[in-house]
Amino acid sequence: MTAATIINGKQISEEIREGIALEVQQLSKQGVRPGLAVVLVGDDPASHVYVRNKEKACHDLGFYSEVHRLPADSSQEEVLALVDKLNKQSSIHGILVQLPLPGHIQEKAVIDAIAVEKDVDGFHPVNVGNLVIGDDSLLPCTPAGVIELIKRTGVEISGKHAVVIGRSNIVGKPVSLLLQRENATVTMCHSRTSNMPEIAKQADILVVAIGRANMIDASYVKPGAVIIDVGMNRLENGKLAGDVDFASVKEISGPITPVPGGVGPMTITMLMKNTLLAAKRLSGIE
Numbered sequence: 001m002t003a004a005t006i007i008n009g010k011q012i013s014e015e016i017r018e019g020i021a022l023e024v025q026q027l028s029k030q031g032v033r034p035g036l037a038v039v040l041v042g043d044d045p046a047s048h049v050y051v052r053n054k055e056k057a058c059h060d061l062g063f064y065s066e067v068h069r070l071p072a073d074s075s076q077e078e079v080l081a082l083v084d085k086l087n088k089q090s091s092i093h094g095i096l097v098q099l100p101l102p103g104h105i106q107e108k109a110v111i112d113a114i115a116v117e118k119d120v121d122g123f124h125p126v127n128v129g130n131l132v133i134g135d136d137s138l139l140p141c142t143p144a145g146v147i148e149l150i151k152r153t154g155v156e157i158s159g160k161h162a163v164v165i166g167r168s169n170i171v172g173k174p175v176s177l178l179l180q181r182e183n184a185t186v187t188m189c190h191s192r193t194s195n196m197p198e199i200a201k202q203a204d205i206l207v208v209a210i211g212r213a214n215m216i217d218a219s220y221v222k223p224g225a226v227i228i229d230v231g232m233n234r235l236e237n238g239k240l241a242g243d244v245d246f247a248s249v250k251e252i253s254g255p256i257t258p259v260p261g262g263v264g265p266m267t268i269t270m271l272m273k274n275t276l277l278a279a280k281r282l283s284g285i286e
């Protein structure tokens with residue numbers, strides 16, 4: 001068997017970003033510059049890579065960006081007051097409040113407070129509801145990036161069996177809905193699934209988002225299946241590992257994403273795409 005294709009999320013991101021940069025140029029002629037605000041409460045170290053990569057993307061694409069770093073002991077009222085200010089600020093079209101928030105702050109209260117039109121994470125209940133219904137909405141970034149990566153493998157999604165491992169609100173659930181929207185037959189597995197390898201082995205497309213380093217080995221994989229690894233696990237040696245045991249799985253799978261360089265860069269690219277879209281809509285251009 002020939003070696004599996006490695007899906008180059010970094011390169012695909014670059015291609016999409018070139019298109020976004022062109023649109024930003026066009027928009028600037030109409031006096032609009034997409035603006036993104038990121039709110040970081042406390043100093044979760046895992047957040048830093050993400051915020052750094054996001055700032056770089058904003059800079060490279062000519063977006064306006066603000067990062068608000070609040071101390072870990074900020075009150076919920078303080079965070080809500082900042083969100084309210086950003087909701088009203090015309091230079092900002094996208095607001096992302098980095099999760100997880102410190103335990104004393106209710107994530108739901110904060111997400112609910114973000115203006116629906118500026119919710120570039122796609123986490124607000126109105127955007128989630130529209131996703132479920134199939135109406136137009138700002139799509140959550142990682143799930144949107146996953147679909148884009150699958151489409152670019154050239155493998156048809158329609159009619160295929162997709163298995164999603166993980167049922168979180170930010171990845172597993174929305175990815176399942178988007179795959180279903182693409183006419184896949186979708187099975188969701190999770191921590192209580194009793195015969196997971198057996199089910200996963202039926203997948204033509206396997207999306208893994210469980211948060212356990214290298215858990216999915218070749219015994220979960222049908223030969224030739226598309227493998228999308230959403231995992232981001234920081235190992236003790238400081239390296240990043242996915243949820244998929246890349247070395248063993250790539251020997252039998254079809255196209256497979258690496259970590260890093262797979263889904264991660266796409267998440268940021270989709271955030272930029274959402275911010276561009278929000279800027280156009282808020283400016284009455286689309």
Ligand SMILES: Nc1nc(=O)c2c([nH]1)NC[C@@H]1CN(c3ccc(C(=O)N[C@@H](CCC(=O)O)C(=O)O)cc3)C=[N+]21
Binds near residue numbers: 047049097098121264
């Ligand atoms: N409201 C909110 N929205 C999020 O989208 C969100 C969040 N909170 N909290 C944290 C997670 C994590 N996350 C990442 C996205 C991309 C990379 C990324 O760019 N990874 C690169 C680089 C990794 C590296 O070099 O260390 C890669 O996979 O190749 C990392 C992490 C978004 N998150």
